[in-house]
Amino acid sequence: MKRSLIVITCFLSALTFHLSAQNKPIKSTKSATGSSASISNGKVVYTQHCLSCHMADGGGVPNMNxxxxxxxYVLGDKKRIIKVVLNGFAQNVDIDGESYSNNMPPQNFLKDQEIADVLTYVRSSFGNKATAVKLAEVKAVRSNNKK
Ligand code: HEC
Known part of the structure; x- marks a missing residue:
């Protein structure tokens, strides 16, 4: 009886040790999808210019945003998503089967670098895993952008 108790105690402490080792947070400064600088600058732009409608977790607001x-859009063609930011979005189209009553105003006051950063942040946050948007890509879209 006493022996089996000792065995159980040993087993439990080994288990606890194993679990706590597994729960150690993994520190990562670099993401596979974009440079950490671009992502953290993008988060600042997002907080100032997108969060009020698309929410901190990117979840939006049902039927509105x-x-x-x-x-x-987010995971697809980069040119299309850059145009959404530059020109806003007020076409009454369904977005993945849902429609939204609000309109997105143009965000063309943002600098090219800010747009690249915010889209890199969006494409690598909220469970998204898509490649970074580069400064040159935003520049190219802006210079060809016909409203
Ligand atoms: C005033 C609210 C508002 C702000 C601010 C805003 N959006 Fe939007 N956004 C919308 C709405 C509403 C739509 C959909 C419009 C429609 O259906 O006609 C949309 C659509 C989008 C889409 C395409 C659809 C999708 O869900 O993938 C993207 C991408 C997007 N916004 C990103 C951004 C980013 C990045 C910013 C900040 C730079 C931003 N938005 C700022 C309201 C906003």
Whole structure:
């Protein structure tokens, strides 16, 4: 009886040790999808210019503002998403099967670098895993951008 108690205690402490070792947070300064500087600058831009509508977790507001979580826009063609930011979005189209009553005003006052950073942040946050948006890509879209 006493012996089995000792065995159980040993087993439990080994288990606790194992679990606590597993729960250690993994520190990462670099993301596979974009440089950490671009992502952290993008978060600042997001907080100032996008969060009020698309929310801190990118979840949007049902029926009003669409989510930025794995939508075909966010994960799709970079030119299209850059144009959404430059020109705003007020076409009454369905976004992945849902429609939203609000309109997105143009964010063309943002600098090219800010747009690259905010989209890099969005594409690598909220469960999204898509490649970074580069400064040159925003420049190219802006110079060809016809309203
Ligand atoms: C005033 C509210 C508002 C602000 C601010 C705003 N958006 Fe939007 N956004 C919307 C709405 C509303 C739509 C959808 C419009 C429609 O359906 O006609 C949208 C659509 C989008 C889409 C395409 C659809 C999707 O869900 O994938 C993206 C991407 C996007 N916004 C990103 C951004 C980013 C990045 C910023 C900040 C630079 C931003 N938005 C700022 C309201 C806003």
């Amino acid at each position: 669409p989510p930025l979580v794995k939508t075909s």
